[in-house]
Structures are given as C-alpha cells and as structure tokens.
Amino acid sequence: MAMKVEAVSTETIKPSSPTPSHLRNFKLCLLDQLAPPFYVPVILFYSSPDDKVVPNSASITGHLKTSLSEALSPFYPLGGRVKGNAIIDCNDEGALYLEAKAHFELSEVRSNPDINQLQQFLPFSPYRVVPNIEKQVIVGIQTNFFDCGGIGIGICICHKIADAASVSAFLTTWSEIALNGIDGEASLITPFLKASELFQPKDINFQMPYGYGAISKEKLSTKRFCFDGESLARFRARFGSATPTRVEAVTALIWKSTVEVARKRPGWNEKYPPSSAAVHPVNIRSRLRPQPLPENALGNLLQNSVAPMIDANEEVELQDFAAG
Structure with a gap:
C-alpha cells in the first residue's frame, strides 16, 4: 500500500x-x-x-x-x-x-x-x-x-x-x-x-542550468547496510596491525565491492582500464591553522579528500583500499 x-x-x-x-x-x-x-x-x-x-x-x-x-x-x-x-x-x-x-x-x-x-x-x-x-x-x-x-x-x-x-x-x-x-x-x-x-569572497558568477539536479536521472537502486558495533570490531580486526577507523574500514569495503561489480559490467575495457577513486567531504573547522574554527561556524567549511587512484583492472586487497 x-x-x-x-x-x-x-x-x-x-x-x-x-x-x-x-x-x-x-x-x-x-x-x-x-x-x-x-x-x-x-x-x-x-x-x-x-x-x-x-x-x-x-x-x-x-x-x-x-x-x-x-x-x-x-x-x-x-x-x-x-x-x-x-x-x-x-x-x-x-x-x-x-x-x-x-x-x-x-x-x-x-x-x-x-x-x-x-x-x-x-x-x-x-x-x-x-x-x-x-x-x-x-x-x-x-x-x-x-x-x-x-x-x-x-x-x-x-x-x-x-x-x-x-x-x-x-x-x-x-x-x-x-x-x-x-x-x-x-x-x-x-x-x-x-x-x-x-575565506574572502570573489567575483564569481556560479550558476547551474535550470532543471539540472544533483541526483542522476538514470535508474538508480538505493540500499541501506547496517553495521553494529560488534560486527565493525570484527571487520576492523581483519586489517591487521594497521587498524583503520570505522569510516575507513566501511569505505574500503564499499569501494572494493563496487570495483568488483564494475569489472563484471558488459563493455569493460581491459585495454584502457579506468581508474577508481574514493572521495570524502571533510569538515575543516578543527583542522584550520593557526586558529581552528568553532564547530558552530556557519558556512560550507569543508573540503573533499580524495584517495589515490586505483587501477580498477588490478587485483587489489582490502587493506590497499583502506590505505588509499
């Protein structure tokens, strides 16, 4: 219903x-x-x-x-x-x-x-x-x-x-x-x-065409994956001595899984292998130097952190995705 x-x-x-x-x-x-x-x-x-x-x-x-x-x-x-x-x-x-x-x-x-x-x-x-x-x-x-x-x-x-x-x-x-x-x-x-x-403003005329959206108009499937604390602890232990944070561990898992799925898509071209990268927006308030900003600072105080590119045709271990 x-x-x-x-x-x-x-x-x-x-x-x-x-x-x-x-x-x-x-x-x-x-x-x-x-x-x-x-x-x-x-x-x-x-x-x-x-x-x-x-x-x-x-x-x-x-x-x-x-x-x-x-x-x-x-x-x-x-x-x-x-x-x-x-x-x-x-x-x-x-x-x-x-x-x-x-x-x-x-x-x-x-x-x-x-x-x-x-x-x-x-x-x-x-x-x-x-x-x-x-x-x-x-x-x-x-x-x-x-x-x-x-x-x-x-x-x-x-x-x-x-x-x-x-x-x-x-x-x-x-x-x-x-x-x-x-x-x-x-x-x-x-x-x-x-x-x-x-971050002093500049003379920037930033416009997007009317009707443009942030979400692709392609047919998309959205799924939710829930990780409880115990499962995350066991999963992080698989990385050995260089234990990643929870965010790094889950990002590595999703990143590796999407690359593996992409390899199975029709038209995958091994002669010109695509590269894969992971991007996370990072709150820069506490990271500014010499004077950090308070967490209640109003504005878009973030920057994208991009992991090094990975050759999607190479076999890469889970630890490598976390290290990236």
Whole structure:
C-alpha cells in the first residue's frame, strides 16, 4: 500500500527579533560561493512516548513554531534570502513551515525506508535547481504527524550557506530552545558568522542550468547496510596491525565491492582500464591553522579528500583500499 503524506497547512515563520540594520547584508565566503544551489536535507523521526495516547498536534506544532522563531534570531542569515552569489539579504522574511498528516504508522518507514518515499517528509525536493534562487526560502520545515502518534520533522537548508555541520549546529540550537527555552542553556549557543573574513569572497558568477539536479536521472537502486558495533570490531580486526577507523574500514569495503561489480559490467575495457577513486567531504573547522574554527561556524567549511587512484583492472586487497 502506498504511503500517503498530506500537507494540511503552510505558513512562514519569522525570527522572533528583527535583525539589526548593520547586519542586513551577510557576506557569503568563497567556499559558499562555490557550493551548489541545492538544499541539505535531514529527516528526524520520533516515536510516540505512549502508543495509547496520540499527542496533541496543535500543541506540538505551536511549540515547534515558537522555538523555531527563537532559533532563527541568532541564525539570522537563515531567515533571509540569497542575493546573487555574494550576499544574503537578512530581511527576516523567514522560513517555510508545513504541517502534514502521514496516514500510516511510523514503524512502516523505520522497517523499510525507501528513498523515494522519504522525500514526502520534506517540504520540497532538495536537489532540483530552481530558476531564481533569490525568491526561495533558505530554510524549509515540514512536520509530519503519523497515525500512531509518531512525528517526523523534515528540514531543508540551502547549501549556499550551510554544510552538514552548520545544519547540525542550527538543529542543536533549535532543539535546546524547544527543551529549555530561550533563557536556558540554549541562550549561550550562538553561531560563528565570520567565515567570509577567512575565506574572502570573489567575483564569481556560479550558476547551474535550470532543471539540472544533483541526483542522476538514470535508474538508480538505493540500499541501506547496517553495521553494529560488534560486527565493525570484527571487520576492523581483519586489517591487521594497521587498524583503520570505522569510516575507513566501511569505505574500503564499499569501494572494493563496487570495483568488483564494475569489472563484471558488459563493455569493460581491459585495454584502457579506468581508474577508481574514493572521495570524502571533510569538515575543516578543527583542522584550520593557526586558529581552528568553532564547530558552530556557519558556512560550507569543508573540503573533499580524495584517495589515490586505483587501477580498477588490478587485483587489489582490502587493506590497499583502506590505505588509499
């Protein structure tokens, strides 16, 4: 049976306090300018604390909207609009907020997550380029209420101003305000907003053609692989004395497996063997020298780390993929 999600209301949530006029123009840093005009999507699922009692959606929505408004004030660029590829106009136009009804049980999603179905829990498609980014919100939220009383909160934040660490910092602030109020510990959490002083912007007109997407239009298959702690420990032990990190070990396994699958594809050309490389985005905040940046620094403070190329026609051991 198809999982149906129905939007029931849409509104704009503005910051709880106006942005001062001298902070109206927020400069994008150079790394922001090079970021694609997509959105970083996150979906958070919460089971009902009591299966016999369905939470009051009106009360929950009201609390989420109030705390969101408070969180947008210290993260004031998120309540504005991108202008060109240089600044964010911090005009307090606010974030998009949708409430939706999911006419099925949360357990159906958790037991068999499907990438196409998960898109329903987001306020809009995060990967399609729009013709005019200046008219688009920077933050979109969709709160989904399941029949069982569970809740799913889908968040999209524009990649032109935020990477995954930035999204995490904002969600941490929002959640702590929701739990403790603005006068609690959350009042001490404020973003670092000076990345443009370290990575000074340039005159770059970075545009993608309308209709271009981050996800290929080819027929793709998405699968999830779960590794528990015990399995990972046994797997890492197979690498011998040079034990890789968990990320390195799993990356090596996936990399080696994809190369082996590629060799079996029709048309594999051994005369001109293709090369294979693995790429990981790396958070550079703590790695900057001489002065590291705090983890709550807003912006695209990441760089791609590329492992050395591997000749995909050669037999390479698992340890070699981890060493790369």
